[in-house]
Every structure is written in C-alpha cells, then in structure tokens.
C-alpha cells in the first residue's frame with residue numbers, strides 16, 4: 440500500500456510510519472515540523488516539510504492508496520486561551536486535506552480523533568454512542584472534523600476511520616514523545632526525575648477530585664498498540680462509510696497510581712507539588728474498546744508498566760525496547 444502520513448514527524452505519526460515501513464508499505468511523510476522533528480522521519484522516506492494546506496501538491500504527484508492524518512494543534516490549555524489557530528489548523532487544514540483527497544481520488548482516510556470529543560462523561564466506560572460535549576476548543580475542533588468526515592463519506596466513496604485515542608504513552612520502533620512544550624503526565628513526571636535543576640517538581644493538578652484518591656483517572660494506551668490499530672483500520676475501512684472507534688485499554692488509573700508505577704519502574708522518587716485543578720480537565724475518562732475489538736479486531740496487548748518502562752528508556756537514552 441502507498442500511504443501518505445500527514446503529521447508523520449510527530450510522536451504518534453512517527454511510530455505509525457515505522458510500523459507501516461516494517462510491514463512493507465510505501466510511506467511518504469508530510470509535516471511542517473511545528474511540533475514534530477525532521478529527524479524523526481526515517482532515512483530514505485520521502486519527506487515534504489510543508490503545511491497541511493499544501494497536501495494537494497503531494498497527492499497530485501503520485502497515486503496514494505491511503506492518507507493517515509495526525510497533524511494537529513493539540514495542547515488543551517492553549518486551545519482554550521487561543522482558539523483561532525486550533526480552528527484554523529485542525530478544521531481548516533483538514534478541510535483542505537479532504538478537498539485534495541477528493542480531487543485526487545484517494546480511497547481511504549484514517550484520522551486521529553480524541554476522547555476529548557466526549558467531554559465529561561455521564562457513564563464509564565465511554566462508548567462511541569455517548570454524548571459529545573467537548574469541554575475545550577481542542578475537543579470541539581476534533582469533533583467538527585469527525586462530523587466533516589462523516590458528511591464527506593455520505594457524499595463520496597471515501598472509506599474513513601476516526602480513531603478516538605484516550606491517553607497515549609510509551610515509545611516504540613525507535614521513536615517516542617519529545618515535545619518541546621510538554622503537557623502530558625508521564626513525560627512530565629520523568630522530566631521531573633532527571634531535570635531537577637531546570638524544570639523543578641511536577642505539579643499535580645488538584646487532589647480534590649471526586650475520585651477514590653482525589654486525583655483524576657485516565658485510560659492509558661501504548662503507542663505501539665495504537666499503531667497496530669491504524670494498520671487494522673486501513674483494512675477495515677469501507678467505501679462510503681465513516682467508522683468512529685475508541686482506542687483505550689478499558690482500565691483507568693489515577694494520577695497518584697501512575698506516579699507510584701513510575702517510582703516502581705524507575706526506582707526513583709518523582710518530585711511533586713500540588714497545584715489547583717487544570718481548566719478543562721474531566722475527573723474520569725475510561726474507554727469502552729468493544730467496538731474496536733469488533734470492527735478492527737484490535738485488542739491492546741501492553742500495560743501501563745510497559746508504557747512507563749518504554750517511556751523511561753526513551754527519555755534516558757533515546758532507546759526503545761520494542
């Protein structure tokens with residue numbers, strides 16, 4: 440299969456690129472490197488360092504079987520403070536990409552959606568039929584794109600899958616998380632262990648949440664399990680249909696439980712301080728992954744301990760275990 444990976448120089452896109460290559464696919468990467476890194480694109484892979492709105496120039500030059508679309512602005516707090524770039528890139532950029540996909544008859548699209556489309560859930564685990572009430576601009580833009588893709592598949596033979604990731608963690612196939620502005624719990628905790636002088640203790644955003652230990656609960660999923668789901672989505676996609684599926688483990692861990700697991704894996708204490716709740720954070724997000732099992736044949740294999748072991752190896756010496 441010939442695939443264009445849009446956002447392939449980023450964290451998740453670079454792992455998926457490597458898995459596609461390992462499975463013998465022909466991969467091209469498009470990324471503007473606004474949050475990704477050119478050196479995350481494997482040597483020999485054709486790489487276009489351009490904005491998503493110029494994707495048509497790449498799709499015009501070759502026949503592609505699929506586009507996998509990871510490019511987005513995805514900092515939740517920033518999206519609330521500065522919404523315009525989020526609507527511009529996430530929705531406007533994807534609209535331009537969809538136009539190019541339609542014009543050049545690319546048959547299949549896999550899109551990175553998010554649990555943030557649901558907002559604060561009424562019930563746990565969250566199924567794909569749960570109400571979508573995003574609590575921040577980031578989630579709203581991703582929901583708008585999901586709706587745009589649904590409309591597109593109704594009007595054309597495009598086969599599309601939106602994968603609603605929960606909390607992605609870990610490293611694999613020589614790639615991992617290396618964001619300059621890092622907001623995620625696990626890399627922030629690892630950074631607090633090793634960069635004591637420069638970054639200081641990690642802030643726990645509130646210990647007064649309505650959860651058993653007072654800290655928020657999330658569903659962590661290994662980036663390698665996630666990558667496999669993308670390959671399975673390419674096969675499962677049906678012309679004229681838009682499948683929307685959650686990708687999570689189905690298990691929830693509190694911030695305190697994650698920090699305890701990090702201390703067990705690393706053998707080191709995570710320096711922490713307690714701050715106020717972070718705006719836009721829900722108390723509890725845990726996925727139902729039944730639909731992904733049924734429609735993609737996907738079952739996550741790796742645990743929170745694997746994610747932390749792999750993130751720790753990558754953080755300390757850029758090595759990946761898997």
Ligand SMILES: NC(=O)c1ccc[n+]([C@@H]2O[C@H](COP(=O)([O-])OP(=O)(O)OC[C@H]3O[C@@H](n4cnc5c(N)ncnc54)[C@H](O)[C@@H]3O)[C@@H](O)[C@H]2O)c1
Pocket residue numbers: 445446447448449450451452469470471472473474475476489490491492508509510511512513528532551552553554603604605606607608618
């Ligand atoms: N990391 C998570 O836990 C998580 C959870 C749910 C959903 N997602 C979604 O998964 C996708 C990938 O996330 P990630 O963590 O790898 O983020 P990332 O920032 O590492 O990767 C995104 C990539 O897109 C590129 N990009 C951004 N704007 C672009 C533009 N206008 N033109 C071309 N390229 C552009 C960036 O340079 C970057 O390489 C995103 O769409 C994100 O919203 C991530």
Ligand SMILES: O=c1ccn([C@@H]2O[C@H](COP(=O)(O)OP(=O)(O)O[C@H]3O[C@H](CO)[C@H](O)[C@H](O)[C@H]3O)[C@@H](O)[C@H]2O)c(=O)[nH]1
Pocket residue numbers: 513515553554555604605606607622623624625627641642643644645655656657694717720724
């Ligand atoms: O320094 C930190 C970082 C995080 N947290 C807490 O740790 C939990 C997880 O936070 P992350 O920032 O790691 O992840 P989020 O759940 O906020 O968001 C992630 O998952 C969401 C869906 O679940 C979206 O998809 C989003 O893109 C993605 O970043 C939250 O309770 C947060 O308050 C801290 O206490 N301190």
